[in-house]
Amino acid sequence: MTDWGQLYRDHVDAITALADGLTDDQLALTVPGTPAWTVRDVLAHLAGGPADGVTGRMDGAPGPEWTARHVGERAVVPVTDLLEEMHTHQEAIAASVADSPRPAVVWDIAVHHADLHEALGLGPVPERLWSPVVETLAPLVLSQSPATVRSGEGTYGAGGPQVEVSPYELFRALFSRRSRAQMRAWGAPALDDEQLAGLCVFGPRDDDQPVPG
Structure with missing residues (x-):
């Protein structure tokens, strides 16, 4: 049986390691999987979605207005702060998906993690993820x-x-x-x-x- 909480933590760690080394030009790249967003916008969504889940701010979820708000509200937030926000909420998210048969937040981070790799011209995300x-x-x-x-x-x-x-x-x-x-x-x-x-x-x-x- 998959430990979805640990899988979520592993994605947060891997995305943090990836984002720490990105240049401004890389952060500004369009992500083909979500062409309305840049690499930085995807990071903003990955910070905002879990934050909303923890605080119960779920009006409109999982629709486009909800996800667009994650990006808009964090338009000038430094990337380091976006990553810190992901880490701040990861234990609450991990606990929330422990017994879930359909842990959408884990699936979401896995998909967007792969989106980032493909946008940046990297190889596939490791298979275990x-x-x-x-x-x-x-x-x-x-x-x-x-x-x-x-x-x-x-x-x-x-x-x-x-x-x-x-x-x-x-x-x-x-x-x-x-x-x-x-x-x-x-x-x-x-x-x-x-x-x-x-x-x-x-x-x-x-x-x-x-x-x-």
Whole structure:
């Protein structure tokens, strides 16, 4: 069973180590996975979301106005303070997800951590930080998918065209971080839009995303 609290702490530590060494130019890079945001904006969201969760400031969550507020309210906050805010709330967040079957805040930080790596041209986030997410979420999202998805040791879906994809690419696609064209390149170009939509929490997207080498 995954220790979601520890996984959250591990992401906070890894993101802190990553952000500590970023230049102003890197912080200003657009993040392809969330193209309305820069690298710095993603850090602001990762500080703001948990802060709201701890203080109960959840009006509008998890919608775009709620997440935009995280960024807007921290527009001039130094990055070091954003990282400190993440650490300030991490133990409360870790406690809150201890028995959760769907720890959305942990999944959120895992996805955005990978967003940052891809925006910065880095390799994938270490497998131990994302594999528990895809192993838990894939059966939930894909159980009724009109396709058969083979990934690592898992097979998901309710039947239909077969595709085979690496666990990391499935992790990214589940959270709508791969385009229709990228998903069709898995080996089943015949997948229609309905079948593709069944593979993504937020629906398929049209803009190709950077894939770590």
